[in-house]
Amino acid sequence: MSTHNVWTHKGTFLLAAxxxxxxxxxxxRFPYLTGxxxxxAFILVYALTIFAVGIPILIxxxxxxxxxxxxxxxxxxxxxxxxxxxxxxxxIGWLGAASAFLILSFYSVIAGWAIHYTWQMxxxxxxxxxxxxIGAGFDALLASPGLLTFYHSLFIIASGLIVxxxxxxxxxxxxxxxxxxxxxxxxxxxxxxxxxxDFAAAAGFLFTFNLGDLSLxxxxxxxxxxxxxxxxxxxxxxxxxxxxxxxxxxSRTAFAVAVIDTAVATVAGLAIFSLVFGAGLDAAAGPxxxxxxxxxxxxxxxxxxxxxxxxxxxxLGAAISSSISLIEPVAAFLVExxxxxxxxxxxxxxxxxxxxxxxTVVSFNTWAEGSLFHTLFGRSAFDFIELLTNIFMPxxxxxxxxxxxxxxTYSEVMKEMRTSETWFQVWRFLVRxxxxxxxxFVFLRSIPQVEGYLLPTVGALIIVGAFAVGRTYPxxxxxxR
Ligand code: TRP
Numbered sequence: 001m002s003t004h005n006v007w008t009h010k011g012t013f014l015l016a017a018x019x020x021x022x023x024x025x026x027x028x029r030f031p032y033l034t035g036x037x038x039x040x041a042f043i044l045v046y047a048l049t050i051f052a053v054g055i056p057i058l059i060x061x062x063x064x065x066x067x068x069x070x071x072x073x074x075x076x077x078x079x080x081x082x083x084x085x086x087x088x089x090x091x092i093g094w095l096g097a098a099s100a101f102l103i104l105s106f107y108s109v110i111a112g113w114a115i116h117y118t119w120q121m122x123x124x125x126x127x128x129x130x131x132x133x134i135g136a137g138f139d140a141l142l143a144s145p146g147l148l149t150f151y152h153s154l155f156i157i158a159s160g161l162i163v164x165x166x167x168x169x170x171x172x173x174x175x176x177x178x179x180x181x182x183x184x185x186x187x188x189x190x191x192x193x194x195x196x197x198d199f200a201a202a203a204g205f206l207f208t209f210n211l212g213d214l215s216l217x218x219x220x221x222x223x224x225x226x227x228x229x230x231x232x233x234x235x236x237x238x239x240x241x242x243x244x245x246x247x248x249x250x251s252r253t254a255f256a257v258a259v260i261d262t263a264v265a266t267v268a269g270l271a272i273f274s275l276v277f278g279a280g281l282d283a284a285a286g287p288x289x290x291x292x293x294x295x296x297x298x299x300x301x302x303x304x305x306x307x308x309x310x311x312x313x314x315x316l317g318a319a320i321s322s323s324i325s326l327i328e329p330v331a332a333f334l335v336e337x338x339x340x341x342x343x344x345x346x347x348x349x350x351x352x353x354x355x356x357x358x359x360t361v362v363s364f365n366t367w368a369e370g371s372l373f374h375t376l377f378g379r380s381a382f383d384f385i386e387l388l389t390n391i392f393m394p395x396x397x398x399x400x401x402x403x404x405x406x407x408x409t410y411s412e413v414m415k416e417m418r419t420s421e422t423w424f425q426v427w428r429f430l431v432r433x434x435x436x437x438x439x440x441f442v443f444l445r446s447i448p449q450v451e452g453y454l455l456p457t458v459g460a461l462i463i464v465g466a467f468a469v470g471r472t473y474p475x476x477x478x479x480x481r
Contacts, residue, residue, distance in 0.1 A: 006069075006245055012172060013062075013244040016325070017257045019175045020236055022182070023322030024110055025229040026265040027315055028290045031272045033221050035283035039205040041214035043269075045222035045442075050258055053223075053438050054230050056430035057397045058254040060404035061232060063416045065241025066250075067408070071332035072096050072235030075242065076403075085407050092399045096235030097330050099392040101349070102385050103228075104326040105356035108159070109382075111319040112151025113291055114312050116141055121298060121308035129299045131279050131292070138292050142364040152357050155316075159323040160350035163331060164343040175321060182314040183264060188307065190271040192297050197278025202270050205283065220446035223439070224390025229261055231325055233397030239329035250417050251427070271297075287382075360385065387450065391443075398439040405431035 007013060034042050068075030073093030080089045120126050126134060141147060162171065193199060214222070227233045268290075275293040276283050285292060298308030327349055334345035359367075363382035367373045374380055379387070404413070405428055417424060 007243045009245075013240060013248055014253050014256060015172055015175050016240050016243075017062075017231070017237060017253065018179060018260055019171070019318075019321035020231040020240065020325035021229060021257050021261040021322075022179065022264050023318045024107060024114075024315075025225070025322070026261060027186075027268045027318070028110055028287070030225060030229060030265040031269050032285075032287050032289040033225055034206065034269060035273070035276070035289055036286060037215065037218040037221060038213045039283070040208040041211050042218055042222050043206055044209045044211065045214065045219055046226050047262070049223045049226040049438060049442075050230065050262060052430065053397070053401075053435040054226050054232060055254050055258050056427055056435055057227075057232055057401050058230055058237060058257065059250050059417070059427060060431050061235075061237040061397075061400050062241035062244065062250050062254065063404055063408070063413065064400060065238035066244050066246065066416055067412060069242050071242070071336050072238045072329045073333045074336045075238060079403070079407070083407050085403075089399065089403055089407070092396055092403065093235060093333070095392055095396045095399070096233070096238070097333060099234035099389055099396060100236065100326045100330050101353050101356065102389050102392070103234075104156070104159075104323060104350075104353040106360040106382055106385055107319070107323055107326065108156040108353065109148060109152045109357050109360040110287070111155040111316060111323065112148060113141065114315045114319065115151045115154055116147070117291060117295060118309055118312035118316065120295070121305050121312055124305040126295050126299045126308075127305050129295075131281060131296055134295050134299065135292050137295075138288050142288070145361050145365050148361045148364070149358065152361060153354065155319070155323070156350055156354050156357070159320055159327060160346050162320065163324045163327045164346040166342060171321060171324070174317065178314060178317045178321070179260075181310075182318055183267070185307070185311050185314060186264065186267045186271060189294065189297055189311070190267055190274070192301055193271045193274030193278065196297075196300070197274035197276075199270070199274045201277035202273035205273055205277070206266075206269055216446045216449040219442050220387075220390050220450070223394055223442045224386075227393035227397055228389070229265060230258060231322070233393035233395070233400065235329040235396070236325040238400075239332055240325065246416075247418075249419075251419060251423065356385075391447065394439045394442070398436055401431040401435040401439075 007016075030046075034046075064079065065072070065075060068078045070078055071093075073090065073096075076090045076093040077087075079085075080087050120137070126137070129137070193202070231237055272290060272293050273283065275281070275297055276285075276289070279293075279296060281293060281296075283289075294311070295308065298304035298311070301307060327346060330349045331342065331345040334340050334348060335342055338345075340348070359381035363380035367381060369380075377384060413428070414424065417427070419427075
């Protein structure tokens with residue numbers, strides 16, 4: 001374990017972190033949540049949490065990974081020992097593993113929709129179709145549990161194969177082409193939206209801030225989204241940080257990731273809402289938003305089938321580079337902790353997530369509104385899982401901020417950050433006080449509004465349970481001190 005690999009190239013962490021950050025969160029989830037929450041106010045809370053909370057925690061999380069050079073759970077175990085702090089901090093790792101597993105389950109189902117649309121684009125099925133036909137096609141996709149499960153399986157198997165075979169080299173080179181290409185094709189869609197849609201309405205919708213418009217659960221969703229889009233608060237970045245060379249700059253990398261990630265989301269949002277308002281579609285259409293607006297642009301555009309096909313392939317690439325970062329920390333832990341081989345560990349993680357993903361599949365059809373599940377819990381299983389992740393990620397981030405802010409010593413932090421005294425002080429103030437206060441503020445505002453006492457109870461049970469497991473099975477890392 002002490003011979004943990006280090007990436008040879010400084011830029012690799014940046015690339016891997018961008019690959020993890022930029023994904024369905026930017027292209028699918030950001031526009032859909034913004035639309036459901038009425039636009040600007042949501043974006044204001046999202047942007048504030050990215051910059052005041054997200055960036056400092058991004059630095060903290062990378063730091064914990066690099067300082068421990070282990071997978072998140074083992075890394076936190078190591079750090080709590082070397083610092084003589086409570087073992088309860090290990091719950092950061094456990095909570096992270098739980099979030100990764102939950103996120104991957106629905107992430108893969110949604111990425112499956114992109115497989116469907118890649119196919120539709122390349123076969124020219126939607127050429128010339130109008131909004132109504134495209135909407136009907138999407139509804140038909142959602143109505144079919146079999147088709148959704150098929151695509152979900154394809155995507156999760158592909159992600160598992162990549163992590164299982166450990167082919168990070170290929171991914172690195174792939175990302176260097178994929179990310180700029182994705183951005184370029186998004187700009188094409190944006191220009192199409194400006195020319196043929198209603199860009200002014202989109203800009204007005206996204207950048208008119210009126211906090212009063214935002215529902216209490218909207219606050220939680222906005223904060224959750226800022227963690228989701230940066231891949232924060234669950235160990236993915238910690239796992240990557242463990243491979244980061246000691247001399248790469250933490251702060252500069254964190255800023256670069258946040259800025260690029262936000263730029264992609266902004267362009268995607270502007271493009272999608274220009275089309276939404278231009279075609280008189282519903283901004284609050286929900287999770288299908290991207291899949292009923294973008295195909296419309298491709299249906300009308302010259303060479304739309306080809307452009308759309310390439311677009312959805314790039315979306316899939318971005319989604320895979322994110323999903324591997326969801327599998328990696330859990331797999332690395334299973335390998336370190338239970339002596340599984342890498343393929344076995346990946347298989348276990350992926351199989352469990354795949355099975356849980358079936359709940360998301362049926363959320364759009366047999367268990368949709370009107371079904372027993374929906375009536376009992378007041379929302380679909382998919383909404384429920386998303387809600388849990390909206391709580392788990394900021395909670396994990398909060399613990400990471402507190403640990404890095406209070407448990408690590410000045411010299412340890414400086415050894416990792418190598419920065420000016422002033423920026424150190426600013427950063428430490430942010431992780432010690434601002435980030436925890438912001439997370440606590442949003443939690444206290446929102447959570448009591450959500451499902452009464454049910455969710456806090458479930459959340460607390462999971463944390464206590466994870467902690468108990470951690471105590472009961474002390475790892476073999478014990479000899480390491
Ligand atoms: N950030 C990715 C996206 O925006 C999703 C993702 C990948 C993620 N790894 C993560 C989210 C870890 C939370 C935690 O699509």
